[in-house]
Amino acid sequence: MIIDAHVRIGPGRSAALDVAGLTATMDRLGVDRALVAPGEYATAWDNRAGNDLTTTAAAASGGRLVAYAVANPWAGADAVAELARARDLGARALSVDPALQGFDLLDGLVDPLLAFAQESGWLVYVRTGTPPHAVPLPLASLARRWPELSFVMGRSGATDFWIDAAPALRHAPNLYGDTCYAPWDTVLSEFARDPEIGAGRLVFSTDAPYTAPEAELARITGWPIPDDDRVAVLGGTLARLLG
Amino acid sequence: MIDFHTHTPAWNTVSWLGGATFGADEFVEFMDATGIDRAVVLSHDGLFNPTPQANDELAAFVRKHPDRLTGFGTVTPRDPNAVAETERMFGELGLKGMKLHPWLQGFSLHEPALDPICEVVQGAGGVLLSHDGTPPYSTPSQLAALARRHPRLPVVLGHGGLHDLWREALAMIQETPNLYLCICGTPPYAARTILAEAPPHKVLFGTDAGLSDKASQDYAVARVREIDGWGITPEQRHAMLVENPARLLDAA
Secondary structure, three states: OOEEEEEEEEOOOOOOEOHHHHHHHHHHHOOOEEEEEEOHHHHHOOHHHHHHHHHHHHHOOOOOEEEEEOOOHHHOHHHHHHHHHHHHHOOOEEEEOHHHHOOOOOOOOOHHHHHHHHHHOOEEEEEOOOOOOOOHHHHHHHHHHOOOOOEEEEHHHOOOOHHHHHHHHHHOOOEEEEOOOOOHHHHHHHHHHOOOOOHHHEEOOOOOOOOOHHHHHHHHHOOOOOHHHHHHHHHHHHHHHHO | OEEEEEEOOOOOOOOOOOOOOOOHHHHHHHHHHHOOOEEEEEOOHHHHOOOHHHHHHHHHHHHOOOOOEEEEEOOOOOOOOHHHHHHHHHOOOOOOEEEEOHHHHOOOOOOOOHHHHHHHHHHOOOEEEEOOOEOOOEOHHHHHHHHHHOOOOOEEEOOOOOOOOHHHHHHHHHHOOOEEEEEOOOOHHHHHHHHHHOOHHHEEEOOOEOOOOOOOOHHHHHHHHHHHHOOOOHHHHHHHHHHHHHHHHHHO
């Protein structure tokens, strides 16, 4: 069972993916399921159209696609209402992007959305990287405030905040690392051999359309780790988090 | 094919990167297996301790295969001996460029101490390559400002802006005549866009090989293989891997 923890569909800058392109890639690579998030335009601005796109795709997929919902935290109660609408349409996880949506992980804006995710039993994906309000350690502190939620640290701080990803994973046991872009022979092996982290805290994603998905999968299938660990990384852990 | 961004092993430094030790012969074996004809090699210890010893050890490494390996040394810009060490790099040691890593080495690219160093690099016909893509001290715009202060010095963005600053990197090489961009750790969609929109002679490629836990440099092999999935033209690929780096290195 291979589950892709994060792709984006719909319009974005410099890259875009449609459902037909995604499912063709999944067929070619043997990916069983994928969690689909709205693209950049919908994440930043047109949340409703993005949630319609992901939930429609999921509903038509026979369970193969799982919809993330988005809502800009600045919309306050309207954001929560949009998430509720998306849940009614079948969304099963929350995706937030502090850089695209313009908030600080610890400023409180996102907390009503997290409360909704907790009430709904949703997984939460948070996009991280080098923007100062999207680096790994504040996400770990946020995760500690919400111990009943599971957070995926999207991109694991790629690239120069990979250094911070390990202390973030140690700080918050409900935080999971994302494998995309990360070489196994430098970054991922450090996570896997750390007794406070381990391969069971990593989830595979292709992060399409920003990547060459076959290269993302090959990096995990070529990683010399025990089979049980690979099963966990490629989908076992995520399946458990999705419930 | 020329790999414009590789490293020696770290012989004297313990860092967050594990890193295998390997010799120059083993490194050339990796290059042969990956289809890399020539490589720009940067010190690994020098990222953390930019000392004359780091340059000596880099020079000894590349000297074993001078037709395949080209060394770029490094200095601490504020060190009183930095200019003299730069002269030694290009003279006695036979190195061809300068590598800077502002956030690891702890300086700003706007510091005047860099100017006499850049003048030596330019006078020797060398190339300056810097880490970029990481705020606060390694942004493409900061490196472009240094390039404007030294308009005849070829300056290379060592990582093409990485994930969050690649658009800035592209804009900087479009507006700065002597600024070049090495795609190295830059995501594939960014690489594709950069190659479509950049001046065609300005884009290079690097694997960052040398930091792996394995002497076989598995991630670097994967990065070369990944180019097949970028969706670029054969002409763009050839310019990036062959023509552009050869033009810069052969002038050095």
